[in-house]
Amino acid sequence: MPSYPDLAAHADARSSPLTWTHRLTQLGPQFFTRLHPTPLAAPVWAMRNLDLLKDLAWPQSLLDEQHLQAFAGNALLPGADPLATVYSGHQFGQWAGQLGDGRAIWLGEAQSALGPQEIQLKGAGPTPYSRRGDGRAVLRSSIREYLCSEAMHGLGIPSTRALSLVASPEPVRREVMETAAVVARVAPSFLRFGHLEHFSAQGDVANLRALADHAIAHHLPECHARAEGWGGNVYAALLDVVQERTAQLLAQWQGVGFCHGVMNTDNMSLLGLTIDYGPFQFMDGFDPGHICNHTDTQGRYAYSRQPNVAYWNLFCLAQALLPLIEDQDLTLKVLEGYKTGFPRALGAVMRAKLGLTGDLATESAREADWSLVEDLLQLLASERVDYTHFWRQLSQAMAAGWPDMQGMQDLFLDRPRWQAWLARYRARVGAAPSQALGLAMLRVNPKFVLRNHLAEIAIRQAQNGDFSEIETLHNLLQSPFDEHPGLEAYADLPPDWAGQLEISCSS
Ligand code: AMP
Ligand code: MG
Numbered sequence: 001m002p003s004y005p006d007l008a009a010h011a012d013a014r015s016s017p018l019t020w021t022h023r024l025t026q027l028g029p030q031f032f033t034r035l036h037p038t039p040l041a042a043p044v045w046a047m048r049n050l051d052l053l054k055d056l057a058w059p060q061s062l063l064d065e066q067h068l069q070a071f072a073g074n075a076l077l078p079g080a081d082p083l084a085t086v087y088s089g090h091q092f093g094q095w096a097g098q099l100g101d102g103r104a105i106w107l108g109e110a111q112s113a114l115g116p117q118e119i120q121l122k123g124a125g126p127t128p129y130s131r132r133g134d135g136r137a138v139l140r141s142s143i144r145e146y147l148c149s150e151a152m153h154g155l156g157i158p159s160t161r162a163l164s165l166v167a168s169p170e171p172v173r174r175e176v177m178e179t180a181a182v183v184a185r186v187a188p189s190f191l192r193f194g195h196l197e198h199f200s201a202q203g204d205v206a207n208l209r210a211l212a213d214h215a216i217a218h219h220l221p222e223c224h225a226r227a228e229g230w231g232g233n234v235y236a237a238l239l240d241v242v243q244e245r246t247a248q249l250l251a252q253w254q255g256v257g258f259c260h261g262v263m264n265t266d267n268m269s270l271l272g273l274t275i276d277y278g279p280f281q282f283m284d285g286f287d288p289g290h291i292c293n294h295t296d297t298q299g300r301y302a303y304s305r306q307p308n309v310a311y312w313n314l315f316c317l318a319q320a321l322l323p324l325i326e327d328q329d330l331t332l333k334v335l336e337g338y339k340t341g342f343p344r345a346l347g348a349v350m351r352a353k354l355g356l357t358g359d360l361a362t363e364s365a366r367e368a369d370w371s372l373v374e375d376l377l378q379l380l381a382s383e384r385v386d387y388t389h390f391w392r393q394l395s396q397a398m399a400a401g402w403p404d405m406q407g408m409q410d411l412f413l414d415r416p417r418w419q420a421w422l423a424r425y426r427a428r429v430g431a432a433p434s435q436a437l438g439l440a441m442l443r444v445n446p447k448f449v450l451r452n453h454l455a456e457i458a459i460r461q462a463q464n465g466d467f468s469e470i471e472t473l474h475n476l477l478q479s480p481f482d483e484h485p486g487l488e489a490y491a492d493l494p495p496d497w498a499g500q501l502e503i504s505c506s507s
Contacts (some may be wrong), residue, residue, distance in 0.1 A: 017059045017067075018110035023218050024118070024189075025072060025081055026101055030207050031195075032083040037105050038074030038135060040168045040182060044068075046139075046216035046467045047146055047165040047474065049218025052186065057113035063164055071184050072166045073105070076355065080107040084127035088201055089194035089266030090316050092300055095201075099266050100129025103137060106190070116218075119192055120165065123182045136172045140459050141507030142181035143470055145277040147458065151450040151477040152274050157252045158245075159274040165470070166289035167462065174506045179463070187273060189219045193242075193317045194266035200320035212238060212324055215270055235324035236334050236385040243314050243338045245272025250310045251345035254303075255353060256449065257283040257387040261293035262505060263301050263309045265316050279503040284450040284494050285384035286377070294504040301431070310444040311338050347373075352444045353391055355398060355437030358426065365428075372428060376421055385411050399438025402426065446480035447491050453498035454490060 024032070048063040062066070069075040076082065082099035091099075105124040109116050123137030137145075142165055152159035163184040170180040191211075199208040212338070216223045216238055226237035249272045253260065260267070261279035269275045281292035288304035296302075301309060318331050325331050347366060350373045351357060356365070380390055390411060397404045405422060411417040429437065450473065458469040476490055484490070 016077065017062045018077070018079065019078040020079045020081070021109045021111060021116050022081050023109055023116070024106070024214070025083070027193055027210060031211065032085045032106070033128045034081070034083045035105070035127060036076065036082055037121055039074045039164070040072045040180060041170040043072030043074065043166045043168050044169040045164065046181065046462060047470050048163070049150070049163050051478065052161055052163055055114060056117060056186070061462060068166065071121070071164045072168070072182055073121055077107060082107050082174060082297070084129055085195065086129060086198055087192055087194035087266055088198035089192070089264055090197070090313070091131070091264040091266070098129070098198065101127055102130040102133050103135040104423040111457060115188060117186050119186060120185050120190060121182050122185055123180060134172065136173050136180045137507060138174055138178040138181065139167055139462060140178060141278065142183045142454050143459050143462055145183050145468065146281070147473055147477065148277045148450050150474055151480070154478045154480050155254065155256055155446060157274060158249055158272055159372070160185050160190070167467070185274070187271070189215070189271055190275070191215055191219070191270040192266050192275070193268040193270065193313060193320070195270070197265060197316060197320040205323045208320070209324055212321065219271060230330065230334065233325060233327070235321050236327070236330050237336045239318055239325065239331065240337060240408050242270055242272065242317060244341055245343050246310050246314060247338050247342040248272060249274065250307045250342060253306060253348045254346055255349035256446065257286070257303070259283065259290060259292040259303045260306065261296065261301055263306060263313065265313045268313050272316070272420060278505055278507055281452055281503065283387045284347055284451060286380040286390070287384060288377070288381055291502060294502040307342055310409070314338055329476060353441065354425070355441045357440065369428070379412070379417055379421060384416065385414055388446065388449050389493070392447050395438055395439070395441035395445045398434045398441055402434055443481050447483065448476055448480040450477055451494055452501050452503065453494040456498070456501060
């Protein structure tokens with residue numbers, strides 16, 4: 001085994017505000033390279049997520065002035081054990097070979113009120129896995145990652161979290177010159193499909209097994225019970241748990257109109273979290289073929305393709321796990337779970353959006369409900385009705401009672417088609433009190449999502465040194481189902497200039 005420097009020995013764990021666990025490091029040096037973040041010039045706090053600190057029961061002092069240098073990458077948190085992990089992956093349908101943390105540096109794993117949590121600094125400088133990249137992240141994309149992580153959390157959608165955002169005047173070259181920033185992100189684990197693909201592709205079954213065992217033991221212990229349904233095969237159970245979490249995640253993305261934009265296997269979390277925020281977008285006008293990533297010329301990651309891409313990615317994961325599962329038929333059978341599980345999960349999400357839950361959700365009604373959903377989505381698509389507005393207005397109209405539904409026809413040019421759908425919906429709801437359904441619908445159909453133009457306004461202000469809009473959006477998006485009187489403008493349709501926004505992979 002090669003020797004590597006024990007950087008952790010330099011840190012003084014006794015004065016740490018965190019109780020470190022660092023279980024990932026037990027895997028050994030085949031899985032990562034220990035290194036320090038690269039210093040960042042003249043850092044300032046742009047955002048500090050004190051609410052997340054509270055949720056984790058980490059001391060508020062962790063984000064005080066004293067720790068600014070640590071979250072900028074200029075000093076080490078006492079007891080941290082910084083490293084970058086290696087992974088591979090399929091990008092845009094092609095095997096891309098070795099990738100790895102090219103600009104995210106893992107500081108460690110610490111105990112929290114929500115279980116052990118890992119911390120990464122994204123944009124903290126080059127690593128052995130940077131390839132030709134500079135190891136940095138620009139302020140623009142870091143604001144988008146910070147805000148969207150927290151917006152997803154506010155929506156109840158699993159995501160990595162954002163702990164802090166540090167800005168710097170340090171120049172970074174992209175299409176134009178921009179400035180650097182560092183996001184501290186937090187998750188129980190940052191393991192991706194690509195971590196397992198890496199060792200499998202090399203035929204390194206021993207390390208593949210070690211990594212799968214680590215994931216099962218520390219992050220997905222439910223695999224042990226699940227294995228009983230798979231003839232005691234715990235690796236089949238691992239695939240099963242991941243496909244199930246992925247199906248749930250995709251159903252939630254589709255339900256809220258979220259496009260990820262870069263669903264490569266290295267951007268797929270083993271824990272079913274939304275990870276790696278790049279050219280993502282919450283759709284404005286509903287368009288199933290919507291492509292949010294300007295670089296995705298083929299539309300591989302278009303909104304309506306996301307569920308199938310997730311399956312394709314799970315197939316890659318299955319292939320990677322085959323040397324451990326050792327049974328091709330069993331592997332394919334586990335994957336089949338997604339084909340039934342995803343539509344079921346999506347059906348549940350869409351029925352909840354329509355208020356069709358509880359007693360209304362009988363088995364026989366489910367089939368009929370799906371045609372109601374499909375016909376509605378076709379109608380929304382044909383008129384490019386704003387996705388978020390539609391669902392919120394429907395919820396509000398229901399909460400106010402059927403007569404209030406009259407105003408909704410203004411959303412449609414083809415009013416007879418809308419009226420025909422509405423009549424079917426009304427018949428389906430039957431005698432159930434619309435007010436009660438409407439109140440439940442207001443808890444699943446958000447008033448506020450992080451539309452591109454909202455992020456863009458916060459970015460432009462921050463680029464002029466004013467971070468207040470990030471804070472406003474962060475506060476708002478923590479409770480996107482509340483009305484927030486006075487902040488109605490944040491629920492408005494995008495202004496004309498937003499149509500010109502082009503969001504690419506460049507970050
Ligand atoms: P992404 O498409 O953003 O998920 O990135 C794919 C791979 O490129 C990952 O291994 C990233 O760590 C790496 N990467 C992206 N941008 C940079 C950068 N500016 N410097 C170094 N590595 C990067
Ligand atoms: Mg990535």
